[in-house]
Amino acid sequence: MFHFLQPKNKTNVLGRETKSVYQNSMKTSLLRKELKIMAPILLNVGNESTDCLEHGLVHVKNPHLDFMEEDILYHFNLGTKTHNLPAMFGDIKFVCVGGSANRMKAFAQFIFKELELKGDCNDIDDICAGTDRYSMYKAGPVLSISHGMGVPSISIMMHELIKLLHHARCRDVTLIRIGTSGGVGLEPGTVVITDTAVDSFFQPQFEQVVLGKVIVRSTQLDENLAQELLQCGKEIPNLPTVLGNTMCTHDFYEGQGRLDGALCSFSTEDKLEYLRKAHKAGVRNIEMESTVFAAMCRVCGLKAAVICVTLLDRFKGDQISTPHELLLEYQQRPQYLVSHFIKKHLGLHN
Ligand SMILES: O=P(O)(O)O[C@H]1O[C@H](CO)[C@@H](O)[C@H]1O
Numbered sequence: 001m002f003h004f005l006q007p008k009n010k011t012n013v014l015g016r017e018t019k020s021v022y023q024n025s026m027k028t029s030l031l032r033k034e035l036k037i038m039a040p041i042l043l044n045v046g047n048e049s050t051d052c053l054e055h056g057l058v059h060v061k062n063p064h065l066d067f068m069e070e071d072i073l074y075h076f077n078l079g080t081k082t083h084n085l086p087a088m089f090g091d092i093k094f095v096c097v098g099g100s101a102n103r104m105k106a107f108a109q110f111i112f113k114e115l116e117l118k119g120d121c122n123d124i125d126d127i128c129a130g131t132d133r134y135s136m137y138k139a140g141p142v143l144s145i146s147h148g149m150g151v152p153s154i155s156i157m158m159h160e161l162i163k164l165l166h167h168a169r170c171r172d173v174t175l176i177r178i179g180t181s182g183g184v185g186l187e188p189g190t191v192v193i194t195d196t197a198v199d200s201f202f203q204p205q206f207e208q209v210v211l212g213k214v215i216v217r218s219t220q221l222d223e224n225l226a227q228e229l230l231q232c233g234k235e236i237p238n239l240p241t242v243l244g245n246t247m248c249t250h251d252f253y254e255g256q257g258r259l260d261g262a263l264c265s266f267s268t269e270d271k272l273e274y275l276r277k278a279h280k281a282g283v284r285n286i287e288m289e290s291t292v293f294a295a296m297c298r299v300c301g302l303k304a305a306v307i308c309v310t311l312l313d314r315f316k317g318d319q320i321s322t323p324h325e326l327l328l329e330y331q332q333r334p335q336y337l338v339s340h341f342i343k344k345h346l347g348l349h350n
């Protein structure tokens with residue numbers, strides 16, 4: 001059954017009032033006018049209800065699924081008839097996702113060792129080896145999955161992941177995106193825990209085109225989880241960690257105001273003015289997946305967080321010229337933080 005609730009205003013962890021999706025749509029069109037951008041016609045359907053969720057279970061919001069004899073998770077090369085999903089995944093409590101397949105394999109091996117699981121971490125196989133779209137590794141109660149770059153890629157992965165967790169009857173699952181980003185006024189290497197994921201107009205919403213109409217979903221993340229992760233960051237020496245808004249764009253170059261793409265129609269001053277506006281709106285980093293990730297988790301009753309390390313300060317440049325070794329070290333920072341968090345939850349800390 002579908003429920004559409006009127007969205008209510010809420011107060012976020014920084015004490016700021018967050019607006020309803022409708023108010024945000026109004027603000028978005030004003031901002032679009034200010035930025036001289038053609039606005040699409042927004043159809044506000046409200047938020048799908050996150051009420052009435054059976055405790056801890058993963059909820060799909062699609063009545064058609066009940067009538068399907070089999071569900072093929074095509075891009076994972078998994079299915080409800082071909083695989084015993086509850087046996088394979090029923091014990092999953094943490095899902096970590098990130099863009100690169102190598103990073104997510106390295107994370108699976110790292111967390112395997114951190115959790116002192118039995119066996120050799122080098123023996124963990126890619127569960128999605130039958131397809132080269134995504135990679136998936138399981139280390140005890142932790143699932144590590146790559147999602148590629150950008151909203152369409154992570155969105156497809158999230159549909160199949162949420163269905164997978166639902167079919168596997170997983171309970172009390174926490175999802176965390178561990179990624180890289182461009183910093184806005186931060187030292188490179190800073191770990192940003194997302195307070196609110198915002199779009200290119202600095203609004204906490206994700207727009208999805210469905211049957212030719214724009215559906216707007218809230219991108220509110222779990223405030224307690226973000227605070228808990230911030231605390232974990234403070235407990236790890238030499239891990240600069242901040243809480244801030246994360247802007248999600250649909251492009252790495254023009255979409256993030258870079259001057260070094262194949263196309264660029266704006267000046268250095270235009271770029272800096274946009275970044276200053278973003279900073280004023282609380283944006284501390286820019287990446288390409290957080291809004292749809294947050295929106296989908298929210299609708300399906302999943303606790304979610306986004307933790308991205310910054311690779312550069314976008315006020316100071318566009319090119320990522322940091323040496324490869326240092327970039328690898330930066331990429332590990334969100335992993336250390338998540339490992340600390342998972343170990344705490346599993347009671348594995350001294
Ligand atoms: O490091 P990952 O997780 O890939 O995330 C960031 O890096 C990619 C761009 O280089 C985008 O996907 C962006 O969101």
Ligand SMILES: O=c1cc[nH]c(=O)[nH]1
Pocket residue numbers: 180181182183252256286287288311
């Ligand atoms: O500037 C950056 C760096 C990493 N990822 C992004 O999306 N942007």
